[in-house]
Amino acid sequence: MSGREPPRPTWTTLLTLAVTMLATLVGFGMGGAAHADGRGSCAGTGLAVVVNGTNDTPPPDIEPALDRYVRRGYRPYTLPYPATVWPLGRYSYDDNVRVAVPRLARVLDWYTTTCPGKAIALIGFSQGSRIVGDVVSAMGNGRPLPTARGMRTIEVPADRITVELYADPRREPVPGRPGAGVETLFPNTEVYPGLTMTGSRPGGFGHLAHRVVEVCIVGDPICDSVRPPDVALVPTLIVGVFRFSTRHTHYGPEPGRPAAVDPWTRAIDGTWMAPPPPLS
Numbered sequence: 001m002s003g004r005e006p007p008r009p010t011w012t013t014l015l016t017l018a019v020t021m022l023a024t025l026v027g028f029g030m031g032g033a034a035h036a037d038g039r040g041s042c043a044g045t046g047l048a049v050v051v052n053g054t055n056d057t058p059p060p061d062i063e064p065a066l067d068r069y070v071r072r073g074y075r076p077y078t079l080p081y082p083a084t085v086w087p088l089g090r091y092s093y094d095d096n097v098r099v100a101v102p103r104l105a106r107v108l109d110w111y112t113t114t115c116p117g118k119a120i121a122l123i124g125f126s127q128g129s130r131i132v133g134d135v136v137s138a139m140g141n142g143r144p145l146p147t148a149r150g151m152r153t154i155e156v157p158a159d160r161i162t163v164e165l166y167a168d169p170r171r172e173p174v175p176g177r178p179g180a181g182v183e184t185l186f187p188n189t190e191v192y193p194g195l196t197m198t199g200s201r202p203g204g205f206g207h208l209a210h211r212v213v214e215v216c217i218v219g220d221p222i223c224d225s226v227r228p229p230d231v232a233l234v235p236t237l238i239v240g241v242f243r244f245s246t247r248h249t250h251y252g253p254e255p256g257r258p259a260a261v262d263p264w265t266r267a268i269d270g271t272w273m274a275p276p277p278p279l280s
Contacts, residue, residue: 045073046119046160047111051100052078053126053167054085061252062125062166064260069121079104083127085195092194093127100131105145108135108154120156122163125251125259126222129168130183133201133212136163140206156208163205163212164263166251170201171214171223174271179216179224186227213263214271220247224273250277 048069052060070076081100082091091099104122111120124132135145144151165171171181187199205212216223252259258274266272 041111042115042118044075045069046075046121047115048074048076048121048123049104049107049132050076050078051081051104051122051124051128051131052083053128054083055089056083056125056128060125061249062123062128062164062259063253064255064257065123065164065166065252068262069123074119074121077107079107079128079131081131085127094194094196096127097131097134100128101134102146104131104135105138105154106148108139108156109145109147109149109152112154112156117160120161122161123166124164124168125166126169126248129165129223130170132163133165133168133170133205136161136208136212137201137203137205140208141203142206158208158211161208161211162264163208164215165212166215166259167220167223167248168214168216169222170198171216171271172200172204174269174273177224177273178226179219180226181223182221182225185225209270212270213267215251215258215263215267215274216271217247217250217258217274218276222248247276 048066050060050062050066052062066076079100081103082089082096084091084096086092086095108120111118122132122136124130137143138145139154139156142153144153147154169181169183172184173180183197184200186197189197191197214223218224251257254260257277258272261274263272266274
């Protein structure tokens with residue numbers, strides 16, 4: 001035997017391990033569905049679009065949030081997209097973004113053209129929050145989006161749109177708390193093929209920032225993470241896996257969980273850091 005120590009794993013290797021473990025929990029902890037109601041396109045108060053999280057089985061975690069808008073006369077629509085994470089599904093995280101962002105943009109471009117002046121509510125959870133948040137960031141900053149009519153800017157009056165993002169992996173930190181979305185900690189990093197951490201959203205939500213509420217359970221590793229030093233990655237990984245199972249999967253749909261509460265009544269400066277659920 002040589003006296004040399006084996007090479008230590010790099011932080012990218014450990015991050016890959018961490019995300020793979022979390023993806024496994026997602027795959028076995030949840031499964032996917034979509035529903036839509038296309039009748040009476042402009043009927044009611046407006047359109048409420050939900051983009052669910054990875055393999056979110058009915059009733060999805062954020063069903064209570066959608067129900068709040070339905071009770072106010074909004075017509076519900078759940079955006080269909082693969083909502084998987086490779087290797088536990090055919091499509092990767094990056095594939096989902098490439099598929100869902102244009103789909104959501106097409107829906108919004110069509111609705112704002114067909115039903116001008118109608119209200120729009122956008123609700124996303126986890127991977128769905130990444131997608132909704134990216135589209136809203138483009139809208140709020142005047143960046144074009146891919147629509148059925150080509151690349152176009154989608155304009156919605158700020159007083160006609162509300163956005164609720166649950167467990168957003170690109171959430172920005174709030175004053176007094178160091179945690180942020182996991183994607184912001186490792187910008188422009190390909191964890192493994194098909195899973196890219198993209199950093200913060202350029203320009204945030206622009207002029208629509210005051211119409212967006214972020215909801216994150218304290219300690220949820222998807223939306224409330226702090227990048228540790230390399231020497232602490234392994235223990236941080238262990239804590240993160242535990243917190244994923246006890247926090248990220250507890251947004252709903254049961255009464256009393258964050259999705260069942262109106263976040264606009266709890267948010268401070270656009271963010272509600274919801275208390276973690278009690279351990280049973």
